[in-house]
Amino acid sequence: MKKINFWAWLWIVLGAVYFFLPLYGTLDFSLREQRGVLSFLAYQNVLNDPRFRDSFTFSTLMAVATIIVGLLLIVPTAYWVHLRLPQARPIVEFITLLPFVVPAIVLVFGFIRIYSGPPLALTNSTTTTNALLMFGYMVVALPYTYRSVDAGLRAIDVRTLTEAAQSLGAGWFTILFRIIFPNLRVALLSGAFLTFAIVVGEFTLANLLNRPAFGPYMVLLGQDRAYEPAALSIMSFALTWAAIGLIQLLSRGAPEQSQLGGVH
Amino acid sequence: MAFLELTNVRKSFGQVNAVESFDLKVERGELVSFLGPSGCGKTTTLRMIAGFEMPTDGSITINGADITYVPPNKRNVGMVFQSYALFPNMTVADNIGFGLKIAKKPSSEIKKRAEEMLALIHMPGLGNRYPYQLSGGQQQRVALARALAFSPQVLLLDEPLSALDAKIRVSLRGEIHSIQQKLGITTIYVTHDQEEALSMSDRVVVMNNGHIEQIGTPFEIYNFPKTEFVAQFVGTLNTLTAEVRDAADKRLVVDGQEIKSAHALDGAQVGEKVTVSIRPERISFYGEIQKVNTMNCTVENISFLGSIVRIQVRTGANVFYMDTFNNPFLELPKIGDKIQITFSAEAVLVLRQSA
Numbered sequence A: 001m002k003k004i005n006f007w008a009w010l011w012i013v014l015g016a017v018y019f020f021l022p023l024y025g026t027l028d029f030s031l032r033e034q035r036g037v038l039s040f041l042a043y044q045n046v047l048n049d050p051r052f053r054d055s056f057t058f059s060t061l062m063a064v065a066t067i068i069v070g071l072l073l074i075v076p077t078a079y080w081v082h083l084r085l086p087q088a089r090p091i092v093e094f095i096t097l098l099p100f101v102v103p104a105i106v107l108v109f110g111f112i113r114i115y116s117g118p119p120l121a122l123t124n125s126t127t128t129t130n131a132l133l134m135f136g137y138m139v140v141a142l143p144y145t146y147r148s149v150d151a152g153l154r155a156i157d158v159r160t161l162t163e164a165a166q167s168l169g170a171g172w173f174t175i176l177f178r179i180i181f182p183n184l185r186v187a188l189l190s191g192a193f194l195t196f197a198i199v200v201g202e203f204t205l206a207n208l209l210n211r212p213a214f215g216p217y218m219v220l221l222g223q224d225r226a227y228e229p230a231a232l233s234i235m236s237f238a239l240t241w242a243a244i245g246l247i248q249l250l251s252r253g254a255p256e257q258s259q260l261g262g263v264h
Numbered sequence B: 001m002a003f004l005e006l007t008n009v010r011k012s013f014g015q016v017n018a019v020e021s022f023d024l025k026v027e028r029g030e031l032v033s034f035l036g037p038s039g040c041g042k043t044t045t046l047r048m049i050a051g052f053e054m055p056t057d058g059s060i061t062i063n064g065a066d067i068t069y070v071p072p073n074k075r076n077v078g079m080v081f082q083s084y085a086l087f088p089n090m091t092v093a094d095n096i097g098f099g100l101k102i103a104k105k106p107s108s109e110i111k112k113r114a115e116e117m118l119a120l121i122h123m124p125g126l127g128n129r130y131p132y133q134l135s136g137g138q139q140q141r142v143a144l145a146r147a148l149a150f151s152p153q154v155l156l157l158d159e160p161l162s163a164l165d166a167k168i169r170v171s172l173r174g175e176i177h178s179i180q181q182k183l184g185i186t187t188i189y190v191t192h193d194q195e196e197a198l199s200m201s202d203r204v205v206v207m208n209n210g211h212i213e214q215i216g217t218p219f220e221i222y223n224f225p226k227t228e229f230v231a232q233f234v235g236t237l238n239t240l241t242a243e244v245r246d247a248a249d250k251r252l253v254v255d256g257q258e259i260k261s262a263h264a265l266d267g268a269q270v271g272e273k274v275t276v277s278i279r280p281e282r283i284s285f286y287g288e289i290q291k292v293n294t295m296n297c298t299v300e301n302i303s304f305l306g307s308i309v310r311i312q313v314r315t316g317a318n319v320f321y322m323d324t325f326n327n328p329f330l331e332l333p334k335i336g337d338k339i340q341i342t343f344s345a346e347a348v349l350v351l352r353q354s355a
């Protein structure tokens, strides 16, 4: 008994050290821009840099757009596959995994080749390039968003809920927006959060499409500053954890969660 | 023309014929049950009435209008599911009001209707709860209220009680029946529980293997089963092998003992083997009661079933049961005893083999 406990704790401690030590190192380093004292100077520098604010705003807006358009595309598709084409599920799953196999660099070169000339010259204006970038982000985030939506759909009885709504007179639009979307709250939140994290940190697509996004800014900063990139990493960690905490908090009160263990 | 009519309805899934030559006329306000074993096509037929499946052949009309190919959300048919299927994201009141909201009724009317329905299902004041805060029985009552709130033409229930435990099943069965009577709504009730079907239906449709075996009142189904399948499926049934001695005089022989039936033998040949059936409750000890038929048997087993005692007896190769009401003064035979039993000629049914 004692022995098992000892080993279990040992592994937990080793894991924690592996995870927290670099984080601690980065944090410590980020506070030492002023010689001899601990200070938040590096953080101030980052926050006061207009390029930081601009690129972060740009990426946030791109992330929001990607989340909205992505979910509007993925939820109805996954819903339809669940409801009517369950035999097509392996194929759809395979397609959503392709972004893991095909690197972003290949994707973006494909984009540039196809969309930089007629008939769809999207790279000619800023707005359409942004749209192209958003669609690129959607592809990159697809494996994560699809998986969380799919898990959410598995947790509810899609078919019976759909039929119940139909028998009460509801059409497809009503079913999607009054029944399916609200019951996928937690799944949509985690999908949205993952998309956000991916979009904000993405470098390749934004760089090659030449848009002022946060990913390229971080790389740039890393090239010519020492302490600021460390401060940035710590900040993005804090942001990530805050978002995870938020999801936990929001999902706690959600009916669908409680019902999983409820009466059936 | 009947209120709900299914005419020669057929449904096949690829090679599987789930439902065949289904003909049924349901009058306005009637409660009709579909009863049958698993996989016999009850749900499939119900889903065709609801519009979730399209018949391969045949037609369905409600109140004279052909709805065979009308989409489910345009049929005005209420449905209650085995798994309740309440919308988890909505309160009880919003669930009940959903149909009216879709129909764009004013919110004051929806609220009033939800309260009415909550009173009808004996759950006043629980409108603000969420489905997960209710017991299974309560959830199913809300599902019933939801299916009735928008005043559908027909109410369909697919094994609504089978996810609940026995006590609640019986009380909710009574409640569904009384609500149905109060509202006078035309209802189809699917079940594989014969007690449920017999206790609440105006008529029962017994199904087997995708076709109808018999349609009749619970009384007819139980007392005058038309096929061996119906006789076997509804109630406990004794089947005995008999030999025809005289078809015109309706005399048969079971293990060398002659019995008489009151039912026609339909031109059977002398010496032909037939199956006869006798319900356990129609057999008595000879002595206190004396009927046309008597038979000598050996007691093989005795089991107490509460209000009745079921005695298993044997004559030759035929093993069957007789039921007698339990009372403290009952003198029961012992296992191995030779006893004489008696039953009327009416109790002896000669069964047509089911298709």
Ligand SMILES: Nc1ncnc2c1ncn2[C@@H]1O[C@H](COP(=O)(O)OP(=O)(O)OP(=O)(O)O)[C@@H](O)[C@H]1O
Pocket (backbone or CB within 6 Å): B013, B016, B017, B018, B036, B037, B038, B039, B040, B041, B042, B043, B044, B045, B192
């Ligand atoms: N979507 C489907 N695809 C293929 N076969 C189906 C489908 N739905 C039903 N069947 C088949 O049709 C037959 C009738 O099924 P149905 O669900 O109507 O039976 P049931 O009487 O409701 O049974 P239970 O009491 O188990 O619910 C079964 O053999 C079933 O396998």
Ligand SMILES: [Mg+2]
Pocket (backbone or CB within 6 Å): B042, B043, B044
């Ligand atoms: Mg069924």
